Amino acid sequence: MSIGFIGLGIMGGGMAANLLRKGFSPVVHNRTRAKADPLLAAGAVWADTPAALGRQVTTVITMLAHPEAVRAMALGAEGFLDHLPSGALWIDCSTVNPSFSRAMAAEAQRRGLRYLEAPVTGSKAAAAGGTLRFLVGGAPEDLDAARPLLEAMGRQIVHVGEVGMGSAAKIVNNLVLGQMMAAFAEGVVLGEALGLDRATLLDLLVEGPGGAPLLKLKRDRLAHDDFADPDFPLRWMHKDLHLAAQTAYEVGVALPVGHAAGEAYALAIRYGLGDDDFAAIYRFLARQIPHP
Amino acid sequence: MSIGFIGLGIMGGGMAANLLRKGFSPVVHNRTRAKADPLLAAGAVWADTPAALGRQVTTVITMLAHPEAVRAMALGAEGFLDHLPSGALWIDCSTVNPSFSRAMAAEAQRRGLRYLEAPVTGSKAAAAGGTLRFLVGGAPEDLDAARPLLEAMGRQIVHVGEVGMGSAAKIVNNLVLGQMMAAFAEGVVLGEALGLDRATLLDLLVEGPGGAPLLKLKRDRLAHDDFADPDFPLRWMHKDLHLAAQTAYEVGVALPVGHAAGEAYALAIRYGLGDDDFAAIYRFLARQIPHP
Amino acid sequence: MSIGFIGLGIMGGGMAANLLRKGFSPVVHNRTRAKADPLLAAGAVWADTPAALGRQVTTVITMLAHPEAVRAMALGAEGFLDHLPSGALWIDCSTVNPSFSRAMAAEAQRRGLRYLEAPVTGSKAAAAGGTLRFLVGGAPEDLDAARPLLEAMGRQIVHVGEVGMGSAAKIVNNLVLGQMMAAFAEGVVLGEALGLDRATLLDLLVEGPGGAPLLKLKRDRLAHDDFADPDFPLRWMHKDLHLAAQTAYEVGVALPVGHAAGEAYALAIRYGLGDDDFAAIYRFLARQIPHP
């Protein structure tokens, strides 16, 4: 089995490194080549285009920022999908909306290819450490084929159902996390404005009934106002809340609170925080700018 | 030390029962007498009015639904505050806004009384089981005086700071929990509409990075669509989000997501769910009513 | 010039009738044939499919409910776009998002066809009375060719700019109107709850600084709780707010209030009001359902 890996960003870089570490020799491609350097030094092979990559492998893994990027890599001018050999397997680990995932599965099937969606939970550290959780949608036999690869990159594989169900689970997960982070941020901003000590407040919240692992993970970022070197950039969370909104529209569901959270992130991006960790929603809410 | 206890609802009933169990003999009062019956059977003494209660005790504990109820019991026509002996201690366990709590402290002080705010986290089960957490604001010596009583009713006492800080911590806590519950509900409604099995989805969320104790507590309510016999009624959560909004206004903080959650609960109340557990925000969002 | 007209709903029916009245003899098509009957009685010609219509005309006008419907009629299995003669003109009067409109223009151009977007403001009565306003995007010479048709259906033609600008103006217009209607509804619900007489209140608002033509138009619906026989169905307004949200995401704009309005309409649809006039957002907010 020859493996290709496309998308070497915050998440993909760590995932591909784990493949190498476990003995696989992936052919890799990324929009900007520089990000591939550490992997090439460790034995990965570079492909100049997705198409060139497609011609060399029987399994391709994609880990890209949003559906448009997936579409471009798979179906664009130099896309890989028309160049994979018949029967090849495409595993998309990107976070996309379910209807998009089903559309990609149809594109694959039309070309005699197999398709598995395997979006992940866990952020940068989990990608680097090989402890991701995969939420898989697709046929059991395709998952069986993919399992050694997924096990090399993560520690839990949940087969949620057919294609679309993995994306659904992922979208729902991030919808909840995006709102939770905003809730945590609003709570801390309000508490501080009322005179509570920030560290005391963070401890109270983290140890109380709302103390999700997410809050524990972000506690120190809020304590030290440190949102650089993001685990998960704020603009990605905004993108995922947008995918959730898009998906909710398609199925006739109202998300009054999720939309409010989404627009808070949208404003935070306009106010310069898009490339920070999504916990920077705290900074957006806490900040004050004097009247000119 | 003779003890009075006012407010024998979902929370207060359990708390007063624990006082009895630990050997205290409280004089009790409630707006409707019937709720006092089990306590009277167990040895508590009834007072017809807050004023009558005030004349019999040196410490009074209040556990009421909202600031207006506290004001009425303390300062209304038959309020207890003018009838307590000099130096008596008032411990208010109700959830109120910090500025209200400070106003009550001033009313007490003006009469030569001592005041402690001690709102709780933990809901009905914790009140009944004596495992509440108290978020205390007030003077250390007043907390020392109150400690035996609080220990009889809870298992953790956090001295947050001066009067106002306990309320602040409590308001912040519920602001976060109210949003988290709404986030959880929206996630489940969206996931089900996308075809995910509800139980699978609940497990994924509860075991994932958003898996706060609150979610674990509410999981089965969502699994079984069971919001009766509330741990914490939806209309109380709405009230607490309103107190948070009021407080945020006073200190110049914006809560764009908290307000959206608050209005979702407000709508849920209009649509008949106010007396259910606040997890019934799920039902509000999941429900569909056909066109007439 | 032979004319085709596709989409004979609330708006399209009136528009096609005006074409007939002004001496044009359109070939017409609609998903359900029954809606064409009055037009056929007045001299219009029926086409069984969009493709069949396309083969008979040199200009085609579409007035459909949403982008997906436009795509299906133009590019679906029996779509008209592959059947129009070279150089034919497609005038799309549907409300769609700008990026979709540009995509349709590209599809037309690829086939040697001309494309004009001409969404309208004004609702059912304006469509029936021939008093619509067209917000046109496209080439001036294509507008010149379309002008006699547009003048037969409306009384104002605004050439906003190139393709995409007409849709942009329309989306913005409905974003504003959707919010205004919600604002009006909230104001009336609050005023009534405070004891104001509804008619007095409506007059105050309609005659005050917020008294837009929209409010005057909807005044009597609110006065009489009458949302049947919609000028513009609530689910269409929800759709347009969704298009605005989608478009805002594409260009990096935050719409915190527009999203809140959109979700209020989304909830109203779930609670059975989607087929009523969009002023029924008042009913959604005013209604109370007793606790079971």
Place this chain on the structure above:
Amino acid sequence: MSIGFIGLGIMGGGMAANLLRKGFSPVVHNRTRAKADPLLAAGAVWADTPAALGRQVTTVITMLAHPEAVRAMALGAEGFLDHLPSGALWIDCSTVNPSFSRAMAAEAQRRGLRYLEAPVTGSKAAAAGGTLRFLVGGAPEDLDAARPLLEAMGRQIVHVGEVGMGSAAKIVNNLVLGQMMAAFAEGVVLGEALGLDRATLLDLLVEGPGGAPLLKLKRDRLAHDDFADPDFPLRWMHKDLHLAAQTAYEVGVALPVGHAAGEAYALAIRYGLGDDDFAAIYRFLARQIPHP
């Protein structure tokens, strides 16, 4: 009839000037004396405190920024209410919530005084030009007594009902206007981001079905990005939306869109726009700040 006037800000200054112009000689008071200078030059008499003013007049008009300011002037340490002669008339033109207005009426009545609420619509220019509209709540005979004064300051007097109804109408009015302005701003921001010319867009909106007088009034501010010299400061609109929210809570009404608008204004205040005209909500949404 000797007249007192308290509160000489953006609105009150113009109103008191009109009283002078029509031949009245008011005794005036303001928190900061400098604002009274032009009036004193024109013949008004200064009072050092509200109490001093109260002792000199039989009618007092108040025009203050919020309920707390009214309470302080009327009932504070040097408040006027205890110093008015029996049977004197207090006309409060401030925007306050209905429950507050009823509380003030009760305070007046308890002292043998008469009370009328007469909040206004129309902003700075209407105050200066004497073209305000008064929304009056109170007894008909009190309105009869007040009428000459109100006619000196405005051109329309609407007797809405008993005390509370005038405030209710005013709160509702501003709830609607606050949302409308936000809707207008969001529409313009989105349209510009889509490439529409701002002036064209403003004209389209102002001349379309949403073209309320408010939009016409604010058109040039948006055209020229000019929010200085406010007709109505943004922080007052935020305050009024807060009063609406508070009032809605008291009567069990949900305002999902109004709350979203309120929080947009709250954020705009944090980002330095509170002292600009409330049309500066456009600037808040249009602005972009680069990533540090």
